Amino acid sequence: MSIVPAIRARGVVKRFADLEVLTGIDLDVARGAVTCLLGPSGSGKSTLLRCVAFLEECTDGIIEIDGEPLGFGLGPNGERMRLPASSIRPVRSKIGMVFQQFNLWPHMTALGNVAEALVTVRRLSRSEAHDRAMAELDKVGLAKRAGHYPSELSGGQQQRVAIARALALEPRIMLFDEPTSSLDPELTGEVLNVMRSLAETGMTMLVVTHEIGFAASVASKIVFLDHGRLLVEGAPGDVFGKPRHPRIDQFLDTYLDRGAAGLI
Amino acid sequence: MTSLLSYLTGEDGRNILSGLINTCILWVIGSGLGAIFGFLIAVARRYGPRLIDYVLQASVEVIRGTPFLVQIYLLYFGGPYLCLSLGEASACLTLDPFEAGILGLSVYGAAYYSELFRAGFEAIPRGHVEAAETVGLDRWQTLTRIILPEMTMLVLPSMVNMTILLLKETAVLSIISVKELKFQVDIIGNRDYAFVESFTILALVYWALVEICGALGRAAERRLSRYRFAHS
Numbered sequence A: 001m002s003i004v005p006a007i008r009a010r011g012v013v014k015r016f017a018d019l020e021v022l023t024g025i026d027l028d029v030a031r032g033a034v035t036c037l038l039g040p041s042g043s044g045k046s047t048l049l050r051c052v053a054f055l056e057e058c059t060d061g062i063i064e065i066d067g068e069p070l071g072f073g074l075g076p077n078g079e080r081m082r083l084p085a086s087s088i089r090p091v092r093s094k095i096g097m098v099f100q101q102f103n104l105w106p107h108m109t110a111l112g113n114v115a116e117a118l119v120t121v122r123r124l125s126r127s128e129a130h131d132r133a134m135a136e137l138d139k140v141g142l143a144k145r146a147g148h149y150p151s152e153l154s155g156g157q158q159q160r161v162a163i164a165r166a167l168a169l170e171p172r173i174m175l176f177d178e179p180t181s182s183l184d185p186e187l188t189g190e191v192l193n194v195m196r197s198l199a200e201t202g203m204t205m206l207v208v209t210h211e212i213g214f215a216a217s218v219a220s221k222i223v224f225l226d227h228g229r230l231l232v233e234g235a236p237g238d239v240f241g242k243p244r245h246p247r248i249d250q251f252l253d254t255y256l257d258r259g260a261a262g263l264i
Numbered sequence B: 001m002t003s004l005l006s007y008l009t010g011e012d013g014r015n016i017l018s019g020l021i022n023t024c025i026l027w028v029i030g031s032g033l034g035a036i037f038g039f040l041i042a043v044a045r046r047y048g049p050r051l052i053d054y055v056l057q058a059s060v061e062v063i064r065g066t067p068f069l070v071q072i073y074l075l076y077f078g079g080p081y082l083c084l085s086l087g088e089a090s091a092c093l094t095l096d097p098f099e100a101g102i103l104g105l106s107v108y109g110a111a112y113y114s115e116l117f118r119a120g121f122e123a124i125p126r127g128h129v130e131a132a133e134t135v136g137l138d139r140w141q142t143l144t145r146i147i148l149p150e151m152t153m154l155v156l157p158s159m160v161n162m163t164i165l166l167l168k169e170t171a172v173l174s175i176i177s178v179k180e181l182k183f184q185v186d187i188i189g190n191r192d193y194a195f196v197e198s199f200t201i202l203a204l205v206y207w208a209l210v211e212i213c214g215a216l217g218r219a220a221e222r223r224l225s226r227y228r229f230a231h232s
C-alpha cells in the first residue's frame, strides 16, 4: 500500500474570468515534512495555497487532504463533481493557515484571538479555552503578551500569535503564505524560528516564502511555480544545486542578496 | 429687554423643559430606530438579493436627495391618503404629529446610517473574514464575533456625527406642531416679541446637548482606541 500524502493535488486549474492563474497543478505534499513553494510574484503561489485552504474553489482538478477529497471529488464515471457542503468542514478542519498580513482580529487580545475558535467552534468552556490558548501562546514565546491587543504588538509578535491561533485547533497541516514578507528584516528571524521548531515537531507544512535560506535548510522538498505551472520540484540540493534550471537562476539572482548565499 | 433667565422659571420654564424632554425623546428614539433600520438596510443590501439592493438604494437616494422639511410635510399631510385595503379592512397612514416626527426622523436617519454601515462593511479587511473561515467559524459566528464588533469600532466616529445632525433636524418638526423644544420657544418668542432671547436659549440648549453627545462619543472612542487596526 502506498503512503497517502498529506496533500494531493491533481490537475488543479484556477481561472479568474479569462485569466488562467493555475494551469493544471499536480502536487504531492508529504506528511511530517516541510515543502516550500517558491516562484516569482504573480506565479500563482497564493492562489494554489488558497485553493488548498478552500478559500478559493479551483475551476478544475481535485485536491485531497489525507486522502479525503476537498470540495470536489470523482463521481462513479470518473467525472468531477461537487461534494455536499457538509463534507467540506471536517476536511478543512485539518488545515491551519497563516497569512502574510497576519489577519488578527483587532478587537480581541492575543489570548482572545487564540481562544475564539476554541470556544465558538470547538465548544470548550471559557477556562479550558483560556488554558489551551495560554499554552499555545507560550509555545510561540508570547505568554507574557496574552493580554495585549494586536495594535500593541510588533509585526513579528502578531504573526506568532496568528501561528498560535492556527495551532490551537490542532491542524494536521499548516499552510503559510509569505509569513515574513510584511515584516522588517530584524523581525523575520523570530517568526522563522517558531516555524523551525514547529517543523521539528513533525508538523506537515506547505510554506510559500522568499526566504531561500529557510527553504534550503528546513524544507525537504522545493516546488517552483512559474506562470501557474509547476516548473521544477525536488530536494533543495537538486533544485538549487548546479546545473540549475535557467528560471531558477534568474529567480535566485533576484532573491539571493537576502543573505542566503552561504546556505546554498 | 427681558432677562434671559426669567424665561427659565415659572410657566415658561416648565414649557421649555417639556419641549426639551420631547426633543430628547424624539432624538433618542429617532436615532435609535434610525440606526437599527439603517443597519438592517445595510445588511439586506450586502447579503440580500440584487433586486432588494436596487430598491433600497433608490429609496436611500430619494431620502438623501430631498430636504427633511419636505419629507416631514409629505409624511404628515400626505400620509392619510396612503391607504392599504385588505378586503373589507383598510388602514391609512394617519399619524399624530409626534408619531409622524418619530417615523420621519427614523427613516431619514436610516438612510444616512445605512450608508455609514455599508462603508464600515467595506472597510473590514477581507483577510479578517478569511482568518475566521479558516479556523472554522460559520457565517453567523463570523458576522457576530468578527464583522459587527470591528464595524462598530470603524463607524463610531461618523455615527456620533450623524446622531448630532439628527438632533438638529428635530427642530424642523415644529412645522407639523410637534411640541418639541423649538415649538415651545417659538410660542414664547412670538408672545413677547423676544426673538433674540428665545433663540439664544434655543441655541444654548442644542449646543449643550451636542456637547454631551460628543463627550459620550469621545469616551466610547477612547475605550475602543486600543482596538485600532494594528498596522501590518
Ligand SMILES: Nc1ncnc2c1ncn2[C@@H]1O[C@H](COP(=O)(O)OP(=O)(O)O)[C@@H](O)[C@H]1O
Residues within 6 Å of the ligand: A016, A019, A021, A039, A040, A041, A042, A043, A044, A045, A046, A047, A048
Ligand atoms: N481574486 C482574483 N481575481 C482576479 N485575479 C486574481 C485574483 N487573485 C489573484 N489573481 C491573479 O492571479 C495571479 C496570481 O496571483 P497570486 O496567486 O497571488 O500570485 P503569487 O502569490 O505567486 O504572487 C496574479 O496575476 C493575480 O493578479
Ligand SMILES: [Mg+2]
Residues within 6 Å of the ligand: A045, A046, A047, A178
Ligand atoms: Mg502571494
